[in-house]
Amino acid sequence: QKEVEQNSGPLSVPEGAIASLNCTYSDRGSQSFFWYRQYSGKSPELIMSIYSNGDKEDGRFTAQLNKASQYVSLLIRDSQPSDSATYLCAVNVGGGADGLTFGKGTHLIIQP
């Protein structure tokens, strides 16, 4: 069974703080991991991709991957109200290249 799990939230974080979003996946064979941001009524837009264990930083965003524990996380530093959105974790569950399996998303609210 393909499973990508996220806490649905809402996750409320004060402006300027660090937002931490987590995702777990079921299959140890998974190799490709992505974070997408989706505003209400809009399509998902790619924030980060990560393929190897460890941290990957891009501006205010850091993706963290731990394949042994089967989790991937996204940290947003200096959170802004414009970061309020639903964040989707996507995984090529099973390691195949045949599309991504998405979590149901975490709704993040940044409080001014």
Place this chain on the structure above:
Amino acid sequence: DVKVTQSSRYLVKRTGEKVFLECVQDMDHENMFWYRQDPGLGLRLIYFSYDVKMKEKGDIPEGYSVSREKKERFSLILESASTNQTSMYLCASSLFRDSRHNSPLHFGNGTRLTVT
């Protein structure tokens, strides 16, 4: 920038109608995908294609078919629309696939289909 264009933003159809959703990408990507997104169920893969005239079933292909006659175009077909196919439909493309890794998906703006 990758551009994935879906032909309609909103569509209203009657039960039993044949419905075509069109998607075009302009970056010569190999792979194209159709997802639907529903509240509480998230994004679910309907069909995908990694080459012209190739198609593969995703997780929920029932009631749908697809066509990929040209590399840049991927069409989703609802042979006989039903009310449970009311949803947001998202087309996506990606550059490559190998035996282990995926390149990121780039999404179109979505088509909100209502079947009455």
